[in-house]
Amino acid sequence: MTLSAPISALAPALALALALALALGAAAPAALAQSAAPAAPGVSTLDVNQLFATTCGWCHSEGGREAGKGPQLMNTKRSDDFIRHRIKYGKEGGMPAFGTTFNDADIDAIIRYIRALKPQQD
Amino acid sequence: MKRRTKGLAATVAFAAGALIAATPSLAQQIDTARIAAGDPNDWLTYHGSYNGYHYSGLDQINAGNVKDLDVAWIHVPGHSTRGLQSMPLVADGILYYSGSYSRVFALDGATGKLVWSYFPELNDALVARQTHSPYNRGLALGEGKVFVGTVDGRLIALDMKTGKPVWDTQLQDSEKLTVGFTGAPLYAKGSVVIGSQGGEWPNRGPIFAVDAATGKKKWEFLTVAGTEDAKKTWGNDSWRTGGGGGWMTGTYNSADNTVWWGTANPAPLYDWSGPDFMTKGARPGTNLYTTSVLGLDLDSGKLKFYHQELPHDAWDFDSAVGEFIMLDRDGKQLMVHPNKGGFIFVYDRADAKVENVWPIAQNINFVKTIDPKTGELIGRRDFGVGKVAEPLCPHISGGVSWNSGSYDPKTGLYYKLGQEWCMTLEVVKTTPVTEPQVQLNIGANFKIAKPPSGEIYGHLDARDPITGAKKWEVRYPEPPLASVLSTGGNLVFLPDTRGIVHAYDAETGKELWNHNDGLGHQGGIISYAAGGKQYVAVVAGFGGMASDDYAPTFGEPYKSMPRDEGVLVVYSLK
Numbered sequence: 187m188t189l190s191a192p193i194s195a196l197a198p199a200l201a202l203a204l205a206l207a208l209a210l211g212a213a214a215p216a217a218l219a220q221s222a223a224p225a226a227p228g229v230s231t232l233d234v235n236q237l238f239a240t241t242c243g244w245c246h247s248e249g250g251r252e253a254g255k256g257p258q259l260m261n262t263k264r265s266d267d268f269i270r271h272r273i274k275y276g277k278e279g280g281m282p283a284f285g286t287t288f289n290d291a292d293i294d295a296i297i298r299y300i301r302a303l304k305p306q307q308d
Numbered sequence: 309m310k311r312r313t314k315g316l317a318a319t320v321a322f323a324a325g326a327l328i329a330a331t332p333s334l335a336q337q338i339d340t341a342r343i344a345a346g347d348p349n350d351w352l353t354y355h356g357s358y359n360g361y362h363y364s365g366l367d368q369i370n371a372g373n374v375k376d377l378d379v380a381w382i383h384v385p386g387h388s389t390r391g392l393q394s395m396p397l398v399a400d401g402i403l404y405y406s407g408s409y410s411r412v413f414a415l416d417g418a419t420g421k422l423v424w425s426y427f428p429e430l431n432d433a434l435v436a437r438q439t440h441s442p443y444n445r446g447l448a449l450g451e452g453k454v455f456v457g458t459v460d461g462r463l464i465a466l467d468m469k470t471g472k473p474v475w476d477t478q479l480q481d482s483e484k485l486t487v488g489f490t491g492a493p494l495y496a497k498g499s500v501v502i503g504s505q506g507g508e509w510p511n512r513g514p515i516f517a518v519d520a521a522t523g524k525k526k527w528e529f530l531t532v533a534g535t536e537d538a539k540k541t542w543g544n545d546s547w548r549t550g551g552g553g554g555w556m557t558g559t560y561n562s563a564d565n566t567v568w569w570g571t572a573n574p575a576p577l578y579d580w581s582g583p584d585f586m587t588k589g590a591r592p593g594t595n596l597y598t599t600s601v602l603g604l605d606l607d608s609g610k611l612k613f614y615h616q617e618l619p620h621d622a623w624d625f626d627s628a629v630g631e632f633i634m635l636d637r638d639g640k641q642l643m644v645h646p647n648k649g650g651f652i653f654v655y656d657r658a659d660a661k662v663e664n665v666w667p668i669a670q671n672i673n674f675v676k677t678i679d680p681k682t683g684e685l686i687g688r689r690d691f692g693v694g695k696v697a698e699p700l701c702p703h704i705s706g707g708v709s710w711n712s713g714s715y716d717p718k719t720g721l722y723y724k725l726g727q728e729w730c731m732t733l734e735v736v737k738t739t740p741v742t743e744p745q746v747q748l749n750i751g752a753n754f755k756i757a758k759p760p761s762g763e764i765y766g767h768l769d770a771r772d773p774i775t776g777a778k779k780w781e782v783r784y785p786e787p788p789l790a791s792v793l794s795t796g797g798n799l800v801f802l803p804d805t806r807g808i809v810h811a812y813d814a815e816t817g818k819e820l821w822n823h824n825d826g827l828g829h830q831g832g833i834i835s836y837a838a839g840g841k842q843y844v845a846v847v848a849g850f851g852g853m854a855s856d857d858y859a860p861t862f863g864e865p866y867k868s869m870p871r872d873e874g875v876l877v878v879y880s881l882k
Contacts, residue, residue: 239736240576241748244439245856247755248734254755255856276436279389279851279872283436287745 230291234299245281250303256281260303269297338399338449338468340497344562348796349837351398354446354492354557355712356834360633362714363794364835368842369881370797374811374821380843380880381420385411388874391849395446395492395791395832396876399468403836403845406444407874409435410458414471417838420878424471431460434483439748440505443852445710446492446557446832448500451520455500457489463502463518475523479516480504486746487511487553491630496560496567499526499606506531506553507572507626510740510749513552513598515569517609527609531571531597535611543592549740549749550591551575552598556630556710561643561657566612567604568643573626574598576751577704578735582692585620590738590751594619599626601645601653601660615660615683617647622690623674624704625649631712633722637774644715644773650707650726651678654774666776668726668769669707671759674700696733699757703729705854709789711830715773716794719814722773723800727787729764730757756861764861768792768802770817780817782810786862789854790829793844803829803846805858806865809877825877828869830855841880849874 238249245256252258262269273293276283288296336342338352346357348365356362369377385392385407396405403417409430414423435442441459448455453465453474461482465474479502482488487505494501499517506513512532518525532550533539539547551574558569574595581589596614599621603613617627625648633644634657641657650669655662662683676687689700706727713724734753741747758764766787770779782802790803799820800812805828811821828850835844850858851871858866 236736236738239734239753240738240741240750243750243753244748244853247753248732249753252755253860255853255860278436279442282439283433286433286437287747 228289228291230289230295232288232292232295234296237296248306250300251306259300260305262300266297269300337452338495339451340560340562343450343495350400351396351834351836352449353397353494354395354448355559355631358496358560358562358634360559360631360715361717362712362791363716365796366835366837366842367796368837369795369799369835369844371799371813371820373881374797374799376882377811377821377823377844377879378882379823380878382878383413383415383420383876385413385874385876387411388849389872390443390851391827391830391855391871392847392874392876393443393445393831393852394847396834396845396847397447397449398834398836398838399449401838403878404447404449404454405847405876406447406456408444409442410444410456410464412447412454412456412466412471414454417836417843418841426466426471426473428458428464430458431483434460434486437745438486440487440490440853443490445490448493448495450495450500451498453520455493455495455520457491457493457502459488459490461485461488463489463493463500463516463523465500465520465523477518477523477525479518479525480514484745485509485511491555492557494557494560494567495520496562496606497565501558501567501569501606503554503556503558503569505555507551507555507624507628508575508577508748508750509553509746510549510551510575510742511553511746512547512550513554513572515554515604517606529602529604529609529611531600531602532574532595534597538596541593541596543587546591549575549742550595550598551749554628556628558630559632560606561634564658565606567606568632569602569604570627570629570645571597571600571602572628573621573624575740576738576749577624578691578733578750578752579620579622580693580735580737580751581622581690583690585622585690591620595621601627601655603660613659615653615655615662617653617683618649618685623649623700625674625702625706629708629710633715633773635715635773642774644722646708646713646724648706648708649674650702652724652773652776653683664774668724668771668776669702669728670726671701671728671730671761672707673698691733691735693735693737696735699730700733701730701759702727703731703756704754705729705857709854711789711791711832714792714794714800716800716814718796718798719770720772721770721779721814723768723770723792723794723814725788725792726767726769728759728761728766729787730759731755732757756857768800768812770800770814782812782817782819786858788829791832793833793835795835801833801844801846803833803848805829805850805855807848809846823879825875827873827875828855828858828866844879846877847874848877
């Protein structure tokens, strides 16, 4: 029974495939991993709606519209600086730190998403 | 979806034990035979013994005198971020347990006096990035060592007498993969087995075996596409980011040298394939060996047999619950295993052939049922993109928890918790993120919801483990999350989420005693003897993936309950 290569060995191939897909202007196929950190530091290509369904929504329910394990984000009274700091550095036992995952432009996009949150229409 | 080897007869002798030693046993090497023998004075492995009973044969504390049970001593480990979730172990009167950040303590079992402690230096920047962290669910003992995993991907062996590190092996590139180890290792016959976190983390969820003497890796089994046959069950190369893992502790059947281990779910948790999941969606196919029970050869890691409990799991109802109970009945040698979806699977111990399946949760609608003869899912719900009209039951925290029930060989009853809750769900198409570090891949927005039958609740059931026939039930307004302990004293102990430890009559379910530990429970409870006296040890301390939902859902006492505290409370008769 042959075991396959460890995941670390796959990373270069994935990165290459992703770069090719982006260079061709194509959306990355579902089976290919995407990068959360774009090459240019001042640019964000983050799909924040998808980000909540991928990562944030485990704690911030309904795309951030309702409280879950974490607080409700819609209509938050927290300042942009507070939110930016919390995303970057996290909070022990609560919020993970995303400072090495997202650049400043990504975090600005997340803040814009939070500020634009409205109740969902059924 | 099953593969079997030639039937190997599995025989595990049940080491019955209702004795209590008047004097402490002489310290002796902890080996496979000693763990299998299951001396009730000790608690040598996560599940008590390899038989997985979570049962102590001690009867000094019993239904007649449990009213006199009181706190003997406590221990505060400190820095208990997300509470305490571990299962203490005891050997020769010394209690060993772990807390958050894989802190390990050895304490005198009679007094709580510190023998030694060990605080590993962790990759703090990585820990800060993790979601399912920094809790630790327990240790393994063997060959004069204490084994503990870390959230930054290491397995460490400590000298049992001094707490000094003997070896420290980096098994995973957690810096890249983000996840590491939170589950307790399993020691058997010179090997230490440990499974990675995973599930919604787009990796391939390995299970490792390490040489107990040297720390050198013996083998690694990838729960996602770990064989060429399995790779074919992942369309569009989705195995590259498939999830999987084995984050709780399995067991070992010495009769055929087989490690039984439950595996985690595939990623994303929720697929948008709809009913055409074999050809469409994020991961077309059955997605072997996720949400499966594996039989691995201890020495080689070679897959001997498996049963995939939920082919193409689209609900995060994985098989990673580590509880495997070995029972013999009517000439059959069986293995009982709970699935997070709220079903209890009963297998032939030789090859994981399904012998029965019965539900312990009442509110289940991800399938209509599971065929008790074949294990086939009947009437499964597979979602497309968008809002799911009828709430999904059970909730993502499961119809059963990762913590363990208890089997009492005297009553023949299995004491197991069921959880009644559901969730709203909106499935969203996602793309797995692996750069610069791997990120969660859920694939939905969701929120906890009441079940159609009314309020959320939990229940402790006393059932026949093979047929599921129920003898009694106790209900709780909030689902308890901790492990259950039964003892030779005709007692069942259940630590609840409000902080109360309950003791029930094992035959009737009548409550005989309770005590408030001051913090919610979500970890282990054991019994042992030291100096000829019986003790019950339980960890208290709330916080984590399931319990963090309690404050917004139930309010007090959870809103004001700390989620960064923990205490080990040890009881004995006054």
